[in-house]
Amino acid sequence: MNIQQARVPQSCPPGFLARYTVKPGDTFYMIAQMFRVRLEALAVNNPHITNPNIIYPGDVLCVPGLVAFPCCVSLHARGRVPFGTGGVGYINFAPQGGQAVNIMATLPQPSFFGDYDIYTGDIFIPDIGGFGNQLSPTPQAPPNWSTRVELPTVASITPNSQIVVTPFNSVTGRTGPIILEGFVTNVTCS
Structure with missing residues (x-):
């Protein structure tokens, strides 16, 4: 049985x-559709694939993204928080195409910080704006909280x-102070 060696690019071009x-x-066509990029652009930016009509499982393609992902961003506490409070943002492809941020954190109950009953996780992209979602807890004490924020394909x-x-x-619509924060850089996401 002849097994095809995976083709992996040395580096990816800007963007x-x-x-x-x-x-x-x-297929190249399916992958181009998933990432909302022209088929020709995907082919040109993957010169290690000499024939876009022939790709194999395990081949690695460069796809559009200003940040190399998947990657993780540590979320650090701002202000006074209980011991063990912390989190991570995991940036990857969204299940339906585009990009997503999974936010996972170990936090006390929201009422620890005042008159709050839920947590929200948000990503703020410069010159675009913010996208967020409510975090859901696990039954442990203290709970782990998590959510996935899927970005529109244009972002x-x-x-x-x-x-x-x-x-x-959730009753008054009042947002509290930032508890955890992290910034995406090419150093943290590589």
Whole structure:
């Protein structure tokens, strides 16, 4: 049996810093559709694939992204928090294409910080704006809280994007202070 050696680029060109590993059944066309990029642009930015009509599981393609991902960003406490409070933002491809940030954190109950009943996790992208979602707890004490924030396909995470976790009052609509914060850089995401 002849097994094809995976083809991996040495580096990706500017604007194509993210990588995608080909899965069984993938085609160049499907991958271009998933990342909302022209087929020709995907082919030109992957010269290690000499024939875009022939790709194999395990091949690695450079895909559009201003930040190399998947990557993790540590979320550090701002202000006084209980021992063990911390979190991470995991940036990767969204299940339906585009990009997503998974936010996971160990936090006390939101009421620890005042009149709050939930947490929200947000990513703020310079010159674009913010996207967020409510975090859900696990049953442990203290709970682990998590959410996934899927970005619209027209938005791309850039260096200096800020990931934050804040308490929130779902009745009054009042947002509390930033509890956890991290910044996306090409150093943290490589």
